[in-house]
Amino acid sequence: MHRRALVLFSGGQDSTTCLAHALARFEHVETLGFDYGQRHHVELQARLNVLRELRERFPQWATRLGDDHVLDLAVLGAVSDTSLTRDMAFRMEASGLPNTFVPGRNLLFLTLAAALAYRRGMTVLVTGVCETDFSGYPDCRDDTMKALQVALTLGMDHRFLIDTPLMWIDKADTWRMAEQLGGKDLVDLIVEHSHTCYLGDRTHRHDWGWGCGSCPACELRARGWAAYADTTR
Ligand code: ZN
DSSP: OOOEEEEEOOSSHHHHHHHHHHHHHOSEEEEEEEESOOSOHHHHHHHHHHHHHHHHHOHHHHTTEEEEEEEEOTTHHHHOOOTTTSSOOOOBOTTSSBTTOOTTHHHHHHHHHHHHHHHTTOOEEEOOOOSSSOTTOGGGSHHHHHHHHHHHHHHHTSOOEEEOTTTTOOHHHHHHHHHHHHHHHHHHHHHHHOOOOTTOOOSOEETTEESOSOSHHHHHHHHHHHHHHHHHO
């Protein structure tokens, strides 16, 4: 029971840490990404780079790392109007949610992940959702995940476990978790190869990795890194 896991893997800091968490814990791990017409195919490239580097640098994990899947979710563009799918600037809405928010997007991601996991004999769905930094996303909340775990388990008559290792920790602790899982090698890999920047910038290199340095995703990553670095010096 619960030996095979599917990790929702976008190529960012959070999901790369979740992938390492899964590789340390489960016998067989596969990865799933979604292509929803992101302006930044740099994210999809980052996924491949992270997987390649993990295989090369962590042979003990390479034997557990199975297939990578990418599902085309261009349909999201038909039900949303956001800066991820159209050529609009990133901004915060009056609702307090960024305009990149696609209502219920994670519900869709996890439902598709469950269908794939069912077909391939996996029971654990690992996702980097977190209430700590982005409590504005209702589909990232712990209660939503617990309700969805029950709904998917009943609806597919297949016992699912939704594993959310980052739910209650902040970005500094996410770096610490990476260090605990794979030491400095893993931290270095995440800094260099994971991608977080909303603008898809891979031309500016900072202590914490590549990015524009000023979008909300970069700011959050930089703040987390600074807090982490302060305690490791
Ligand atoms: Zn940025």
